[in-house]
Amino acid sequence: DSGVTQTPKHLITATGQRVTLRCSPRSGDLSVYWYQQSLDQGLQFLIQYYNGEERAKGNILERFSAQQFPDLHSELNLSSLELGDSALYFCASSARGGSSTDTQYFGPGTRLTVL
Amino acid sequence: GQNIDQPTEMTATEGAIVQINCTYQTSGFNGLFWYQQHAGEAPTFLSYNVLDGLEEKGRFSSFLSRSKGYSYLLLKELQMKDSASYLCAVRGDNAGNNRKLIWGLGTSLAVNP
Numbered sequence: 001d002s003g004v005t006q007t008p009k010h011l012i013t014a015t016g017q018r019v020t021l022r023c024s025p026r027s028g029d030l031s032v033y034w035y036q037q038s039l040d041q042g043l044q045f046l047i048q049y050y051n052g053e054e055r056a057k058g059n060i061l062e063r064f065s066a067q068q069f070p071d072l073h074s075e076l077n078l079s080s081l082e083l084g085d086s087a088l089y090f091c092a093s094s095a096r097g098g099s100s101t102d103t104q105y106f107g108p109g110t111r112l113t114v115l
Numbered sequence: 116g117q118n119i120d121q122p123t124e125m126t127a128t129e130g131a132i133v134q135i136n137c138t139y140q141t142s143g144f145n146g147l148f149w150y151q152q153h154a155g156e157a158p159t160f161l162s163y164n165v166l167d168g169l170e171e172k173g174r175f176s177s178f179l180s181r182s183k184g185y186s187y188l189l190l191k192e193l194q195m196k197d198s199a200s201y202l203c204a205v206r207g208d209n210a211g212n213n214r215k216l217i218w219g220l221g222t223s224l225a226v227n228p
Contacts, residue, residue: 106157
């Protein structure tokens with residue numbers, strides 16, 4: 001158990017809908033990262049937040065948005081869902097903002113299925 | 116551009132030793148990570164190298180050569196439960212948008228009895 005929690009574990013929805021994925025980092029960690037992993041694909045970095053502020057951005061679609069709240073939990077919002085958005089979505093956390101030794105610890109993921 | 120290369124698949128026998136290679140080209144270098152990921156599960160942290168040389172951690176060791184842009188993960192006394200994908204990730208320049216990790220696609224290791 002990494003100490004990172006994600007809810008829900010599974011989510012099934014229809015095209016065009018909007019969903020929210022939630023992540024709570026390990027106690028004391030200030031950074032949260034979101035990743036997408038499609039079937040047989042590598043980890044795609046979406047976005048990083050550090051202490052409430054956006055820190056780094058990857059290949060995040062405009063239909064997707066995220067935020068980190070004062071209690072450091074984070075939410076990833078996915079809207080106008082398409083079939084291709086079906087994937088595992090992982091949240092990771094780290095102690096700091098990405099210094100050399102900063103290690104990311106991953107949550108169990110949310111499996112999103114868009115029908 | 117920034118790039119990480121790993122073999123796509125490897126096969127080994129229970130009890131044997133296997134070496135999984137990773138080569139990288141990144142803008143700057145601030146550390147290399149290895150993660151293990153079982154199918155459908157989260158990646159779990161295995162090792163971190165920032166200086167040249169070998170880091171040993173039980174049955175797993177990781178080696179780094181910064182001048183060659185090369186790392187390997189060595190798994191000894193293979194067990195069936197080691198069947199998983201092994202991900203190599205590099206942190207490049209530690210500034211701005213480059214502080215994010217660059218991830219390889221992973222090496223799928225199958226351990227056979």
